[in-house]
Amino acid sequence: MANDNADSLIIGLAGLGTVGGGLVTLLQSNRDIIERRCGKKIVLKRVLVHNLQKKRHVTLASGTEVTDDLTRLTDDPEIDAIVEVIGGQTTAQTLIDRALDHGKHIVTANKALLAERGLPLFAKAKEKNRILRYEASVAGAIPIVQALKDSLASNHIHSLLGILNGTSNYVLSQMTADNLDFATALQQAQDKGYAEADPSLDIDGFDSAHKLILLIRLAFGVHYDFSKLPIQGIRNLSAMDIRLANQLGYHIKLIGSAKAAGKSDHEIEAGVFPALVSHSFLLARVEGAFNAIHIKADAAGSLFFHGRGAGDLPTASAVLADLLAVAREEYPNNTGFALDLPKAEIFPEAESSSCYYMRLMVDDAPGVLRDIAGCMAAEGISMSHVMQRTQDGFSEVPLVLMTHETTECAMQKAKQAISAKLHPREMVSFKVLA
Amino acid sequence: MANDNADSLIIGLAGLGTVGGGLVTLLQSNRDIIERRCGKKIVLKRVLVHNLQKKRHVTLASGTEVTDDLTRLTDDPEIDAIVEVIGGQTTAQTLIDRALDHGKHIVTANKALLAERGLPLFAKAKEKNRILRYEASVAGAIPIVQALKDSLASNHIHSLLGILNGTSNYVLSQMTADNLDFATALQQAQDKGYAEADPSLDIDGFDSAHKLILLIRLAFGVHYDFSKLPIQGIRNLSAMDIRLANQLGYHIKLIGSAKAAGKSDHEIEAGVFPALVSHSFLLARVEGAFNAIHIKADAAGSLFFHGRGAGDLPTASAVLADLLAVAREEYPNNTGFALDLPKAEIFPEAESSSCYYMRLMVDDAPGVLRDIAGCMAAEGISMSHVMQRTQDGFSEVPLVLMTHETTECAMQKAKQAISAKLHPREMVSFKVLA
Numbered sequence: 035m036a037n038d039n040a041d042s043l044i045i046g047l048a049g050l051g052t053v054g055g056g057l058v059t060l061l062q063s064n065r066d067i068i069e070r071r072c073g074k075k076i077v078l079k080r081v082l083v084h085n086l087q088k089k090r091h092v093t094l095a096s097g098t099e100v101t102d103d104l105t106r107l108t109d110d111p112e113i114d115a116i117v118e119v120i121g122g123q124t125t126a127q128t129l130i131d132r133a134l135d136h137g138k139h140i141v142t143a144n145k146a147l148l149a150e151r152g153l154p155l156f157a158k159a160k161e162k163n164r165i166l167r168y169e170a171s172v173a174g175a176i177p178i179v180q181a182l183k184d185s186l187a188s189n190h191i192h193s194l195l196g197i198l199n200g201t202s203n204y205v206l207s208q209m210t211a212d213n214l215d216f217a218t219a220l221q222q223a224q225d226k227g228y229a230e231a232d233p234s235l236d237i238d239g240f241d242s243a244h245k246l247i248l249l250i251r252l253a254f255g256v257h258y259d260f261s262k263l264p265i266q267g268i269r270n271l272s273a274m275d276i277r278l279a280n281q282l283g284y285h286i287k288l289i290g291s292a293k294a295a296g297k298s299d300h301e302i303e304a305g306v307f308p309a310l311v312s313h314s315f316l317l318a319r320v321e322g323a324f325n326a327i328h329i330k331a332d333a334a335g336s337l338f339f340h341g342r343g344a345g346d347l348p349t350a351s352a353v354l355a356d357l358l359a360v361a362r363e364e365y366p367n368n369t370g371f372a373l374d375l376p377k378a379e380i381f382p383e384a385e386s387s388s389c390y391y392m393r394l395m396v397d398d399a400p401g402v403l404r405d406i407a408g409c410m411a412a413e414g415i416s417m418s419h420v421m422q423r424t425q426d427g428f429s430e431v432p433l434v435l436m437t438h439e440t441t442e443c444a445m446q447k448a449k450q451a452i453s454a455k456l457h458p459r460e461m462v463s464f465k466v467l468a
Numbered sequence: 469m470a471n472d473n474a475d476s477l478i479i480g481l482a483g484l485g486t487v488g489g490g491l492v493t494l495l496q497s498n499r500d501i502i503e504r505r506c507g508k509k510i511v512l513k514r515v516l517v518h519n520l521q522k523k524r525h526v527t528l529a530s531g532t533e534v535t536d537d538l539t540r541l542t543d544d545p546e547i548d549a550i551v552e553v554i555g556g557q558t559t560a561q562t563l564i565d566r567a568l569d570h571g572k573h574i575v576t577a578n579k580a581l582l583a584e585r586g587l588p589l590f591a592k593a594k595e596k597n598r599i600l601r602y603e604a605s606v607a608g609a610i611p612i613v614q615a616l617k618d619s620l621a622s623n624h625i626h627s628l629l630g631i632l633n634g635t636s637n638y639v640l641s642q643m644t645a646d647n648l649d650f651a652t653a654l655q656q657a658q659d660k661g662y663a664e665a666d667p668s669l670d671i672d673g674f675d676s677a678h679k680l681i682l683l684i685r686l687a688f689g690v691h692y693d694f695s696k697l698p699i700q701g702i703r704n705l706s707a708m709d710i711r712l713a714n715q716l717g718y719h720i721k722l723i724g725s726a727k728a729a730g731k732s733d734h735e736i737e738a739g740v741f742p743a744l745v746s747h748s749f750l751l752a753r754v755e756g757a758f759n760a761i762h763i764k765a766d767a768a769g770s771l772f773f774h775g776r777g778a779g780d781l782p783t784a785s786a787v788l789a790d791l792l793a794v795a796r797e798e799y800p801n802n803t804g805f806a807l808d809l810p811k812a813e814i815f816p817e818a819e820s821s822s823c824y825y826m827r828l829m830v831d832d833a834p835g836v837l838r839d840i841a842g843c844m845a846a847e848g849i850s851m852s853h854v855m856q857r858t859q860d861g862f863s864e865v866p867l868v869l870m871t872h873e874t875t876e877c878a879m880q881k882a883k884q885a886i887s888a889k890l891h892p893r894e895m896v897s898f899k900v901l902a
Contacts, residue, residue: 056767060622060767063766064622064623064624064766064767067621067622067623067624067689068621068622070689071621071622072621169619175765175767175768175769175771176771177611177614177615177618177619177620180611180614180615180618180619181611181614181615184611184614184789184792184793185603185611185614185785185786185789186611186785186789187501187502187505187506187788187789187792188494188498188501188502188505188784188785188788188789188792189498189501189785190498190501255501255504316750316753316774319750319753331609331785332497332498332781333490333494333498333609333781333782333784333785333788334609334775334776334781334782334785334786335609335775335776335779335781335782336775336776337609337610337773337774337775337776338772338773338774338775339771339772339773339774340750340771340772340773340774341768341769341770341771341772342768342769342770342771345769347766347767347768347769348767348768348769350622350767351619351620351622351623351765351767351768352619352768354621354622354767355618355619355620355621355622358618358621358622359618364798
């Protein structure tokens with residue numbers, strides 16, 4: 035430790051937005067319990083902000099300094115650990131890299147940085163024998179990093195399914211509950227502060243994807259290249275599909291999914307996509323801005339975690355869990371995965387198998403269903419359910435098919451054949467999680 | 469460490485029943501991943517059994533010895549850590565106490581021992597600077613000890629609600645799904661191996677109560693005297709109440725509940741009891757032999773954990789999580805609570821407030837409902853719902869009342885008044901968790 039005072043952990047905080055502000059609040063409001071459980075005071079010495087003039091919601095303790103000079107955090111010999119919650123990749127990377135060079139422990143909530151450029155930082159932390167922890171970067175207050183790293187360490191993980199982005203789940207919940215279209219639900223989320231002015235990172239699945247990359251490292255011990263992960267967001271979801279799915283006993287959720295493909299230890303089938311989740315499944319019950327993760331492991335069996343995936347205090351709670359581990363000087367190198375991380379072999383998306391929901395807008399003419407069924411049968415796809423029913427508030431009559439398990443490749447070919455033959459005005463399909 | 473070989477952790481195992489057998493299996497089947505994640509081999513040197521002649525399902529590795537002499541575990545200088553899964557209190561206490569005297573780390577699944585006689589053992593572990601971990605003792609594979617101890621360490625916990633006993637939850641699930649009476653459902657559970665020949669510990673709430681005492685220590689930092697905990701099991705539950713509750717939108721679950729009563733830091737309102745849980749609540753969805761815990765914390769917000777609460781491999785997974793922490797020599801004294809644990813102030817049960825479900829078997833005569841409503845009103849209890857409906861398969865017509873929030877004391881007085889006035893053939897009431 036840089037600091038010789040064993041009674042306190044001196045920290046620097048980079049970023050005073052939602053999470054940084056939450057941390058300042060929590061350090062003040064729960065100082066009693068933190069000191070009692072930790073055995074040390076946590077002293078916030080200095081805060082790095084981008085704009086010194088900006089008005090802040092939180093009041094810093096009288097001893098805490100504010101700076102816009104990164105090196106005043108990284109280079110201060112008195113500071114033991116740095117909390118990085120500025121987000122973005124370039125400055126955060128520079129900050130963490132330089133802080134490690136100066137012997138600081140790191141606690142970060144930066145999923146994008148760790149997913150896309152994290153490995154050299156973990157390697158440097160190991161080389162410098164410093165702690166680099168990141169519980170707050172995945173699923174907010176849910177202790178999923180800890181669970182995978184420690185609690186499930188003796189398990190082979192078969193699969194994990196997560197609702198990893200609260201903003202998109204909030205939008206989907208509103209679309210479902212109030213029968214809203216995507217644009218209206220998104221606008222409501224923005225009005226309530228659940229969605230950013232530029233919501234792309236959340237809505238288009240990238241934020242879920244960053245978190246999934248971190249979970250894959252922990253669960254399967256491999257590095258899955260972010261640029262190769264199939265990612266599909268919820269921007270094009272229609273209210274009609276959400277309503278039809280509901281009638282069939284499903285909610286549509288934005289899912290991050292990863293499973294051991296089984297051919298080799300390192301082969302992973304993964305992706306981020308909207309899917310139909312059966313009402314009987316706990317994941318379907320995740321409402322509003324909550325996150326949840328379902329894990330299947332060989333020894334522990336099925337585990338489900340549910341909690342707040344974002345917000346000032348829930349995320350600050352996860353940051354503090356990491357800070358307390360730093361205060362205990364706990365096992366610096368326990369990143370939860372080997373540092374010579376093998377690359378994931380990527381299971382081809384085309385070969386992935388699932389049940390599917392498909393909706394077509396077609397003329398209600400004789401022979402249409404026969405032709406569609408023929409295109410499906412030609413690819414070996416059998417159907418479990420066909421529904422054609424007038425929808426209140428929609429002028430056209432949708433044709434909905436549910437398939438038995440088939441491959442993505444077969445579905446794509448069947449859709450091409452249906453397109454060529456029937457020219458449907460609209461045709462969408464989603465995976466179904468039973 | 470007793471053992472000088474830094475490449476391996478040498479362990480002794482006390483007990484070769486379900487959990488001990490699961491640990492042996494898991495150590496063998498997942499040796500690859502355990503060594504990779506732990507950085508050490510875990511070597512099972514010796515197993516303590518009660519009966520050397522008894523046939524076992526598991527095959528021990530060739531180097532592993534079997535003994536019926538406790539001191540061959542506790543006193544062996546080569547053994548680093550002892551896993552105690554024999555259950556019961558007297559022998560287990562002797563074993564752990566003696567093992568600590570000989571400098572062993574301890575991993576135990578013994579909720580009864582830790583709840584009723586645990587404090588001196590934790591004190592001795594601290595005195596000897598040895599690890600005493602017990603993740604497997606509460607809720608099987610669910611990492612709830614870790615979550616409360618580390619992940620939520622910066623939080624004040626407001627409340628926790630748990631389904632902590634898989635056997636009784638299995639019985640309740642079968643009663644609900646198949647409309648069985650208690651005795652038939654229990655017999656089925658025994659036939660399937662989910663319930664012991666003497667099911668009292670599970671069915672009468674004592675096992676849940678032991679676990680709740682451990683959770684209260686972690687969540688609220690106080691010692692709640694086991695002998696003072698209100699405990700009510702499911703033995704007298706009728707199929708009719710389960711069915712009526714279901715019609716009203718609730719499942720009946722055996723709940724362990726604890727909350728900060730708020731008057732002082734140390735005042736706790738706690739108990740184990742069957743309660744109606746709304747279908748909209750995730751806890752109501754916990755089926756079969758699963759366990760679940762719902763926590764409300766000031767910073768993290770609402771958290772829900774769901775997983776296997778018993779069974780050979782799920783429990784062994786939790787034991788191994790603790791063993792890996794021992795192998796990392798992680799923070800010996802982090803029991804998650806101060807050792808000078810203040811005694812809980814016990815919030816009087818009579819003052820606890822809740823909504824209630826009440827069912828009466830009464831003659832369907834004019835004035836009966838008026839008289840009942842009068843007895844309730846005299847105690848200031850207002851009703852949210854009254855139902856009188858013929859039940860298939862039941863000859864009598866039950867009268868069901870749902871109340872707004874009131875106190876246990878008021879309910880008891882109202883029931884006494886109803887008893888005196890109307891002499892109902894049967895009258896039962898349960899708390900309702902909204």
